[in-house]
Amino acid sequence: MAEERTGQNQFPRDPPDPRSRTTAERAGGVSDVPAQGIGTRCVPAHTVGTEAAALMGDQADWMSQLCPRLWDVPLHHLSIPGSHDTMTYCLNRKSPISRARSRLLHLLGRVLPFLTGPAVMKWAVTQTLDVTRQLDAGVRYLDLRIAHAPGGSARNLCFVHMMYTKALVEDTLTEIAEWLQLHPREVVIVACRDFEGMTREMHDYLVGCIVNIFGDTLCPSGEVPTLGQLWAREQQVLVSYEDEATVSRHDELWPAIPYWWGNAVKTDVLLQFLETKKGHGRPGGLFVAGINVTENLCYVLLHPGDSLEEMTRRSVPLTTQWVRAQQPGQRPHCTNIIAGDFVGADGFVSDVISLNQKLVSP
Numbered sequence: 001m002a003e004e005r006t007g008q009n010q011f012p013r014d015p016p017d018p019r020s021r022t023t024a025e026r027a028g029g030v031s032d033v034p035a036q037g038i039g040t041r042c043v044p045a046h047t048v049g050t051e052a053a054a055l056m057g058d059q060a061d062w063m064s065q066l067c068p069r070l071w072d073v074p075l076h077h078l079s080i081p082g083s084h085d086t087m088t089y090c091l092n093r094k095s096p097i098s099r100a101r102s103r104l105l106h107l108l109g110r111v112l113p114f115l116t117g118p119a120v121m122k123w124a125v126t127q128t129l130d131v132t133r134q135l136d137a138g139v140r141y142l143d144l145r146i147a148h149a150p151g152g153s154a155r156n157l158c159f160v161h162m163m164y165t166k167a168l169v170e171d172t173l174t175e176i177a178e179w180l181q182l183h184p185r186e187v188v189i190v191a192c193r194d195f196e197g198m199t200r201e202m203h204d205y206l207v208g209c210i211v212n213i214f215g216d217t218l219c220p221s222g223e224v225p226t227l228g229q230l231w232a233r234e235q236q237v238l239v240s241y242e243d244e245a246t247v248s249r250h251d252e253l254w255p256a257i258p259y260w261w262g263n264a265v266k267t268d269v270l271l272q273f274l275e276t277k278k279g280h281g282r283p284g285g286l287f288v289a290g291i292n293v294t295e296n297l298c299y300v301l302l303h304p305g306d307s308l309e310e311m312t313r314r315s316v317p318l319t320t321q322w323v324r325a326q327q328p329g330q331r332p333h334c335t336n337i338i339a340g341d342f343v344g345a346d347g348f349v350s351d352v353i354s355l356n357q358k359l360v361s362p
Contacts, residue, residue: 059138062353063227064185067360071228075187075238076286079328079355081348082141082189082339083134084292085126087172090165093117095124098160099150100196117163122307123295124162126341131172135179138349141189141288141337142176143259144169146206147196157206160196169206173213180217180236187230189286189337191257193242203246210239211252221247221254224285240286257337258287265299267315271322281332288337289326291319291348312341316348323351327358 070078094117129137146169147160159165159172176188192210195203211218219225219235230236241247242256260277262270274289293315295308319340326335338352 059349059353060136061183061186062138063140063187064183066227066356069360070356071231072226073359074224074226075189076224076284076336077328077330077334078359079326079335079352080140080189080337081138081343081352082143082288082337083127083139083343084143084290084339084341085161086131086134086139086142086144087127087159087165087167088125088161089127089130090159090167091121091125091161091163092166093121095121095163095165096149097163098147098196100160120162122309123300124308126161126292126308128342129344131175132179134343135176135183135186135188137344138353139343140187141191141339143191143193143339144172145194145196146192146198147194148198148202150197154202155205157198157202160194170209170213173209176237177213177217184234184236185227185231187227187236187238189257190237190239191242191259191288192239193256195243200245203243204249207241207246207250207253211250214239218252220251238286254286257285258283259339260287260289261292261294262290263294265293265296265311267293267318270315271318274322278333278335282334282336286336288339289335290339291315291323292339292341309342313345316346320346320348320351323348323355326355328355329359 097116097120127134131142134142145160146157147164148154149156149158149160149164152158155170157169159167159169173190176190180186180188192206198206214237216234217236219230219233219238225235239253240255240257241250241253244255247253247255260274262273264270264273270291270293274291277289293308293311295311300306323338326338328334328336335355340348343349
């Protein structure tokens with residue numbers, strides 16, 4: 001991706017520390033909100049039901065409750081649940097359509113916004129739990145697709161998946177940091193990806209926010225640590241960053257974590273893709289197997305009444321069977337992070353966590 005420069009004085013030398021503001025102040029908004037109405041934190045468009053909440057169980061501190069024999073196992077040999085496109089719960093029908101979408105879609109969005117917004121949203125939303133509730137549910141890999149929406153202040157970075165979210169990156173990172181303060185023996189892997197519309201200066205500003213917000217809890221890149229090592233260092237956050245040039249300038253960042261994305265409408269095709277990837281051997285470090293089905297234009301046109309949530313629900317029996325059959329560890333066919341859509345709607349998170357028991361079973 002070509003780097004665009006916008007001048008040396010666009011940002012202050014040291015980004016402001018969001019921890020200096022209270023939660024109430026952040027919730028009240030900031031002065032440089034983009035014209036499209038991008039705000040700070042947001043509430044999911046949907047809320048998880050009582051039955052789904054019961055399925056999540058008490059998993060907010062599952063890492064600290066692992067068998068002590070697993071404390072010395074590197075993170076890339078553990079089984080870790082993740083959420084795909086973590087921040088899409090913030091989307092609503094008025095969310096601006098991403099500039100990466102087609103010109104036709106943008107035209108329809110301007111001419112028929114009351115039809116286009118809801119239609120796109122059906123396929124853009126992949127999560128209904130907010131980030132704190134995802135962490136409470138046991139999710140430890142967060143897939144953050146970061147962007148700069150047109151027309152907004154250069155420091156108002158948001159999230160993107162077909163549409164721009166209302167949540168600001170700075171506030172979401174602070175929300176994660178606040179959660180970690182309450183759970184000092186839990187570890188979160190934050191994957192920063194996409195970076196639509198971002199310049200080098202924006203990257204540097206974002207990294208400054210990451211460093212200021214997480215501080216000494218950041219684990220710098222190097223050999224993948226164990227839980228025991230992280231606890232001894234009082235470190236809780238690994239940040240992977242999908243921009244090689246930025247990673248090369250900052251020791252705090254880990255290189256991009258490979259994500260096995262099947263790009264398949266049919267669940268059996270997706271799972272066959274994952275099995276093929278396993279057959280070729282796992283990467284040497286952290287990596288993600290995505291069990292998320294994916295629509296395409298043909299499918300959307302032929303199924304106007306469908307949605308990604310319905311597609312995901314229909315895939316659950318097969319994906320559940322596949323997840324429960326997996327084995328974490330260091331062998332070539334082993335899995336590591338498994339990420340899915342609509343976490344909390346079924347037993348996905350607990351199934352992924354339970355795989356760690358296979359590492360201690362005789």
